[in-house]
Every structure is written in structure tokens, then in C-alpha cells.
Amino acid sequence: MAGTETTGESPKTTAAVEKTDEPTGERPKQSSQDLAGLEAGLDALDAVQIRRTSPAEVLVQKVLPPVVAVALILLIWKVLVWAKVTDDYKLPDPKLVWDALQQLWLKGELLDIIWTSVSRGLFGFLIALAIATPLGLIVARVKFIRAGIGPILSGLQSLPSVAWVPPAVIWLGLNDKMMYTVILLGAVPSIANGLVSGIDQVPPLFLRAGRTLGARGLVSARHILLPAALPGYVAGLKQGWAFSWRSLMAAEIIAKSPDLGLGLGQYLENQRNNSDMAGVLLGIIMILFVGIAIELLIFAPIERRVLRSRGLLASAR
Numbered sequence: 439m440a441g442t443e444t445t446g447e448s449p450k451t452t453a454a455v456e457k458t459d460e461p462t463g464e465r466p467k468q469s470s471q472d473l474a475g476l477e478a479g480l481d482a483l484d485a486v487q488i489r490r491t492s493p494a495e496v497l498v499q500k501v502l503p504p505v506v507a508v509a510l511i512l513l514i515w516k517v518l519v520w521a522k523v524t525d526d527y528k529l530p531d532p533k534l535v536w537d538a539l540q541q542l543w544l545k546g547e548l549l550d551i552i553w554t555s556v557s558r559g560l561f562g563f564l565i566a567l568a569i570a571t572p573l574g575l576i577v578a579r580v581k582f583i584r585a586g587i588g589p590i591l592s593g594l595q596s597l598p599s600v601a602w603v604p605p606a607v608i609w610l611g612l613n614d615k616m617m618y619t620v621i622l623l624g625a626v627p628s629i630a631n632g633l634v635s636g637i638d639q640v641p642p643l644f645l646r647a648g649r650t651l652g653a654r655g656l657v658s659a660r661h662i663l664l665p666a667a668l669p670g671y672v673a674g675l676k677q678g679w680a681f682s683w684r685s686l687m688a689a690e691i692i693a694k695s696p697d698l699g700l701g702l703g704q705y706l707e708n709q710r711n712n713s714d715m716a717g718v719l720l721g722i723i724m725i726l727f728v729g730i731a732i733e734l735l736i737f738a739p740i741e742r743r744v745l746r747s748r749g750l751l752a753s754a755r
Contacts, residue, residue: 512532516531519532527713528715529715530715530719534716535719535723537716538714538716538720542720550700551701552702554699554700554701555686555687555701555728558618558686558701559621559679559682559683559686559732560732562617562618562622562682563621563678563679563682566626567678569622570625570627570629570630570674570678573626574629574631574632574637575633575663575664577591577634578633578638578663579637588634591630591631592627594623594626595628598688599623599624599685599689600688602624603616603689603692604692606689607693612693612695612697613697613698614698616689616693617686617690617698620685620686620688621685621686623685624682624684625678625679625681628674628678629674629675629677630674631674632672632675632677633667633670635673635674636668636669636670636673636674637667637670639667640666640667641666668744669744669745672737672741672744675740676737679732679733680729683732686701686703687703687706687725690702690707691703691704691706691707694707702721702725702728703721703725705717705721705724706718709721
């Protein structure tokens with residue numbers, strides 16, 4: 439009886455075990471497949487899809503909007519002239535501004551005027567960059583220096599650049615040294631503050647990992663701090679160029695001397711003295727054009743490269 443009962447239950451038990459083992463063997467496979475699918479989904483979310491922009495898209499997205507905006511401004515300007523909203527000498531016809539531009543070109547003075555200001559602005563900006571970068575690193579990393587100099591840099595950044603022109607003229611006279619001094623006083627605080635802000639946003643884990651690998655001092659600044667703080671640093675560079683250009687224009691408008699040559703600011707002031715509103719507007723347009731051109735040709739590509747290296751280019755569009 440006992441042997442018969444044992445023999446009768448054995449197939450049922452074996453079948454039960456097989457039924458129990460069957461889903462148990464499938465569960466790890468399903469779990470690994472689900473995990474692999476989840477990882478693939480997360481990778482797809484993290485990946486930034488970057489594709490080459492077609493010429494038609496560049497034309498529509500990048501070129502067409504500013505062209506339409508300029509055309510709209512010219513149309514409104516022309517309508518105001520037709521409507522006689524003010525005297526002609528206060529608001530000249532756009533054609534008169536174009537004629538003034540042609541005269542400068544035919545005289546061979548246009549490129550010389552632009553280059554005088556652009557060369558000063560770029561050279562002064564490079565000097566400011568060489569001074570502001572180590573200054574920003576020191577202020578960001580040394581607490582005692584930051585407590586003493588940090589508020590001064592913020593105050594200098596908020597000070598109008600034109601305020602430095604009178605003392606610079608008294609200190610250095612009417613020469614290029616005065617121009618570069620005004621540029622430095624306007625640009626250095628902005629670049630340094632941008633670098634300090636970028637370093638403040640670097641995760642402390644980066645620095646600890648660098649120290650673990652032996653990166654200290656200048657090596658840490660070169661390979662960890664500056665690359666990690668690059669977005670804030672680039673923003674500071676863009677703002678620093680804007681301050682450099684504004685400072686230079688203020689100095690050229692106020693300071694007048696044959697030794698300084700004829701730049702855009704001095705051209706603008708000369709046309710004001712001659713009561714030539716068309717020339718004044720032409721000077722303003724050229725100053726605006728140069729500022730935009732430097733931004734698009736130099737700083738925009740640098741910013742795109744930084745964003746692309748961090749996978750942020752798609753969100754920047």
C-alpha cells in the first residue's frame with residue numbers, strides 16, 4: 439500500500455515541480471530583457487539627435503528673419519519720412535544715408551574708419567582676456583581675495599564706461615594708451631565675473647575626482663576648472679566684448695586728436711558737429727553692424743562648439 443501510494447504520487451509531484459520550475463526559468467530572461475529595453479530607452483532619451491542643416495533650412499531659419507526685420511525697419515523709416523512727422527534735417531531719407539555710405543566708399547575712407555576701431559577693439563579685448571582669466575581664477579578659488587576684490591569687480595562692471603574717459607585722458611593723454619585703458623576697465627570686470635560665475639557652478643565632485651587623480655593647482659585649473667566652467671566663461675567673453683566695444687566708442691566720441699586717427703566713434707562725433715544727420719545715422723548703423731558681425735563670426739561659433747560638446751546644441755536651437 440505504502441509503496442503503491444508513493445509510486446502514485448510521484449508523477450503528480452514531478453509534474454508540479456515541472457510546472458513550478460517552468461515560469462521560474464522564464465522570469466530571469468524576461469527581467470533581463472526588460473532591463474535591456476529600459477536602458478535602451480534611457481539611452482535614446484539622453485542622446486541628442488544632431489543632423490546637418492540643409493541650405494534651405496539655414497535660409498529660412500537664419501537668413502530670412504533678419505532680412506525681413508531690416509526691410510520692415512526701412513519701410514517704417516520711409517513711411518515716417520513720407521508722413522513728415524518731423525523736419526527733414528532731424529529724420530533724413532534712407533537714400534541720403536546710403537549716399538553718405540557711397541561717398542565714404544568712393545573716397546576710400548570706409549574700410550579705414552572701420553578697421554581703426556575694430557583693430558583697437560579686438561586688441562584691447564585680447565589684453566583684457568589675458569588679464570581677466572587669471573584674475574577670475576584667483577578670485578574664484580581664494581576666499582580672502584574674493585572677499586576683498588569680488589565686490590569691487592561687481593561695482594566696476596556696473597560703472598558706465600564713459601566715466602573712465604576723463605580720468606584716462608588726464609592720466610595718459612590723447613593717445614592709444616588711453617583708449618586701451620578705457621577698454622580694459624570696461625571689459626576686465628565682465629570677463630572675470632563671468633569666469634567666477636562659471637567656476638561657482640562646477641560640481642565639487644569634479645574637483646574631488648581631480649585631486650584623487652593628482653590634479654592640483656594649475657593642472658586642476660587647466661584640465662578641470664576651465665573646461666567645466668566653459669559655458670559661463672564664454673558668456674563672460676561675449677559680455678566682455680560688448681563692454682569693450684561700448685567703452686571704445688565712448689572714448690572715441692569724447693577724445694579727439696589727429697594722433698588717434700579716425701574711427702567710428704570719432705566719425706559719428708564729426709558728423710554731429712557738422713549737423714549732418716544722415717552721417718550720424720550712418721555712424722550708428724556702422725557701429726551696430728560691426729558689433730553684430732563680431733558676435734556672429736567669432737563668439738557664436740565658439741558658443742555652438744561648447745554647446746555641441748556638452749550635448750546641448752539641440753536645446754540651444
